Amino acid sequence: xxxxxxxxxxxxxxxxxxxxxxxxxxxxxxxxxxxxxxxxxxxxxxxxxxxxxxxxxxxxxxxxxxxxxxxxxxxxxxxxxxxxxxxxxxxxxxxxxx
Amino acid sequence: xxxxxxxxxxxxxxxxxxxxxxxxxxxxxxxxxxxxxxxxxxxxxxxxxxxxxxxxxxxxxxxxxxxxxxxxxxxxxxxxxxxxxxxxxxxxxxxxxxxxxxxxxxxxxxxxxxxxxxxxxxxxxxxxxxxxxxxxxxxxxxxxxxxxxxxxxxxxxxxxxxxxxxxxxx
Numbered sequence: 001x002x003x004x005x006x007x008x009x010x011x012x013x014x015x016x017x018x019x020x021x022x023x024x025x026x027x028x029x030x031x032x033x034x035x036x037x038x039x040x041x042x043x044x045x046x047x048x049x050x051x052x053x054x055x056x057x058x059x060x061x062x063x064x065x066x067x068x069x070x071x072x073x074x075x076x077x078x079x080x081x082x083x084x085x086x087x088x089x090x091x092x093x094x095x096x097x098x
Numbered sequence: 099x100x101x102x103x104x105x106x107x108x109x110x111x112x113x114x115x116x117x118x119x120x121x122x123x124x125x126x127x128x129x130x131x132x133x134x135x136x137x138x139x140x141x142x143x144x145x146x147x148x149x150x151x152x153x154x155x156x157x158x159x160x161x162x163x164x165x166x167x168x169x170x171x172x173x174x175x176x177x178x179x180x181x182x183x184x185x186x187x188x189x190x191x192x193x194x195x196x197x198x199x200x201x202x203x204x205x206x207x208x209x210x211x212x213x214x215x216x217x218x219x220x221x222x223x224x225x226x227x228x229x230x231x232x233x234x235x236x237x238x239x240x241x242x243x244x245x246x247x248x249x250x251x252x253x254x255x256x257x258x259x260x261x262x263x264x265x266x267x268x
Contacts (some may be wrong), residue, residue: 002240002261003228003256004209006208007205007209007263008205008209009206009209009228010206011119011122011123011206011210012194012199012202012203012206012207012210013122013128013198013199013202014197014198014199016126017115017212020115020118021114021115021117022127023132023135024110024114024115024118024135025110025114026118026133027107027110027114027135027136027139028107028109028110028139030139031106031136031139031140031142032103032106032139032143032207034140052177052180069156079208088265093150
């Protein structure tokens with residue numbers, strides 16, 4: 001490079017070449033030791049997908065046909081109670097509900 | 099086809115030190131540089147199978163690309179919300195003052211401060227071209243920018259540094 005020939009452009013840091021070399025080796029060995037744990041194999045996704053589908057299927061099977069709490073409540077009401085609810089004066093609802 | 103271990107071995111032994119200094123010039127802090135280098139090697143190892151290029155220049159550019167991304171990732175964590183990455187210069191200048199060797203040359207420090215005052219894009223291009231002496235073709239492969247815009251970035255980086263040094267009477 002021709003630019004800045006009359007200026008000191010060296011990096012002003014204290015790390016020696018030997019230190020950096022050992023640091024690089026250390027980082028590389030740690031990376032090769034750590035990395036396999038981070039590699040996720042395709043079979044893992046397949047297994048996770050099948051497991052998730054099984055859990056969802058089981059959930060649907062178990063809860064299929066169950067009535068909701070609201071349906072149970074409405075079914076438990078007598079005709080008089082239904083009439084009472086239906087005739088509830090709407091003007092009694094506080095303003096902040098609007 | 100080389101194994102992931104072979105590629106990591108080659109990347110660390112041939113380009114390792116250069117990658118460290120490339121990252122260090124971008125993040126300034128040694129601890130951040132060490133973390134970013136570690137992540138770079140992990141990425142190289144885990145993505146080695148997806149590396150389709152030939153060895154040599156392509157591997158070098160690929161390693162530099164990962165290292166650059168990791169370094170910028172470190173910087174992104176440093177900037178506050180809604181701030182641009184370019185606004186981190188003063189903070190990095192503080193790091194520089196703290197991490198410089200005792201008795202470091204004043205003009206060398208001033209030169210580094212001038213570089214830290216550049217935009218991130220200009221800084222990346224300037225460092226890769228000036229210190230790592232990579233060709234514009236290689237830098238284009240690393241940054242994903244066109245060679246024309248890289249030449250422009252480098253030109254303005256040099257001009258900005260010269261102006262900074264002139265303002266600070268060097």
